[in-house]
Amino acid sequence: MTITKAAAVGGGVIGAGWVARLLLNGIDVSIFDPDPEASRKVSEVMKGARRAYKRMLPDGLPKEGKLTFAKTIAEAVTDADLIQESVPERLDLKHKVLAEIDLHAPANAIVGSSTSGIKPSDMQVAMKKHPERLVVAHPFNPVYLLPIVEIVGGAQTFPEAIEVAKEIYASIGMKPVVIRKEIEAFVGDRLLEAAWREALWLIKDGICSVEELDDIMRYGFGLRWAQMGMFQVYRVAGGEAGMRHFMAQFGPCLKWPWTKLMDVPEFNDELVDLIASQSDDQSAQWSIRELEKIRDENLVGIMDVLSKTNKGKGWGAGALHKDYVKRLGKLAAAKKPVSKAAAKAKAAKPVKKKAKKA
Numbered sequence: 001m002t003i004t005k006a007a008a009v010g011g012g013v014i015g016a017g018w019v020a021r022l023l024l025n026g027i028d029v030s031i032f033d034p035d036p037e038a039s040r041k042v043s044e045v046m047k048g049a050r051r052a053y054k055r056m057l058p059d060g061l062p063k064e065g066k067l068t069f070a071k072t073i074a075e076a077v078t079d080a081d082l083i084q085e086s087v088p089e090r091l092d093l094k095h096k097v098l099a100e101i102d103l104h105a106p107a108n109a110i111v112g113s114s115t116s117g118i119k120p121s122d123m124q125v126a127m128k129k130h131p132e133r134l135v136v137a138h139p140f141n142p143v144y145l146l147p148i149v150e151i152v153g154g155a156q157t158f159p160e161a162i163e164v165a166k167e168i169y170a171s172i173g174m175k176p177v178v179i180r181k182e183i184e185a186f187v188g189d190r191l192l193e194a195a196w197r198e199a200l201w202l203i204k205d206g207i208c209s210v211e212e213l214d215d216i217m218r219y220g221f222g223l224r225w226a227q228m229g230m231f232q233v234y235r236v237a238g239g240e241a242g243m244r245h246f247m248a249q250f251g252p253c254l255k256w257p258w259t260k261l262m263d264v265p266e267f268n269d270e271l272v273d274l275i276a277s278q279s280d281d282q283s284a285q286w287s288i289r290e291l292e293k294i295r296d297e298n299l300v301g302i303m304d305v306l307s308k309t310n311k312g313k314g315w316g317a318g319a320l321h322k323d324y325v326k327r328l329g330k331l332a333a334a335k336k337p338v339s340k341a342a343a344k345a346k347a348a349k350p351v352k353k354k355a356k357k358a
């Protein structure tokens, strides 16, 4: 399924990343963000996203979708096939914004929330007309490059909405993974939260510095994770005897005092100062924009390499990247925006079919 128009409600780090991915796929986007600086911030992100996509498509990009700044949520969401909510992570604000989106969006539009951890059931109670079309669509930063999007349905979400959402996000080069049970923080952030807690302890206890911890990740298991994830990596680590051997060897460590996962460091000014000052020592020589640039260059490079391995079929994110670049290349060659092609395609089918729990 292709879409012709999307709306972004909230255009900060994540909202602007969504805007960039959508526009670079030729989809028109209408955005609402009350921040007077929103337009400048979005154009900064667009600059970086265009630069990254030019690395992926040196022969030229598809025609970009049109970006419009709306004065209200109502104006932004009219006629949208997809509405992506990316306002700050506060339940009261999500309720307010989703209620308004729900009031004005077309009945068959999908509403995706970028929330990092709020359960969709807790958000959709604010949607009085069509709560059945709300899904959590949780991306990772930078949204225009990282393909993963965690899709989570709530108690009122229709299975059809999840199916349509999967198709829409896949149509803009993403890898939707549907989370089977609704939990706070879903899967990605649950894992990251565990690692983050441990990292805070390690710095607080003076075991290593911020830079040393990052080095241990990026010179080591971070490189493995980018291409095989946790379980496939450990299967290989088990040697010829595989996963069972690996588990037999490392299973007992779970009972040893290897982690402090049940325990949270006190989050106070002292901890913030410790981490922030070490982070300055590590990275103050680069601006955030410079770091974004090198991050994007590295990500495109990694995905490019992964698109060529496995006898040329690509591996993991690389296999998807290969298809995405090919599709965008075809669009660019056709010299017409995807929205025109998509206009001929079937309009988004209504999601309101049966009142079944997702």
Ligand SMILES: NC(=O)c1ccc[n+]([C@@H]2O[C@H](COP(=O)([O-])OP(=O)(O)OC[C@H]3O[C@@H](n4cnc5c(N)ncnc54)[C@H](O)[C@@H]3O)[C@@H](O)[C@H]2O)c1
Pocket: 009, 010, 011, 012, 013, 014, 015, 032, 033, 034, 035, 038, 085, 086, 087, 088, 089, 097, 114, 115, 116, 117, 138, 139, 140, 141
């Ligand atoms: N930053 C990340 O790495 C990340 C990753 C994945 C998901 N998320 C989630 O994405 C959402 C947005 O996070 P962010 O990091 O982009 O935050 P952000 O602070 O960078 O951006 C939030 C934007 O929302 C705007 N906003 C505030 N009130 C609004 C309203 N009533 N209507 C429309 N816009 C409004 C703000 O002006 C701001 O531009 C959160 O739910 C967050 O949990 C963040």
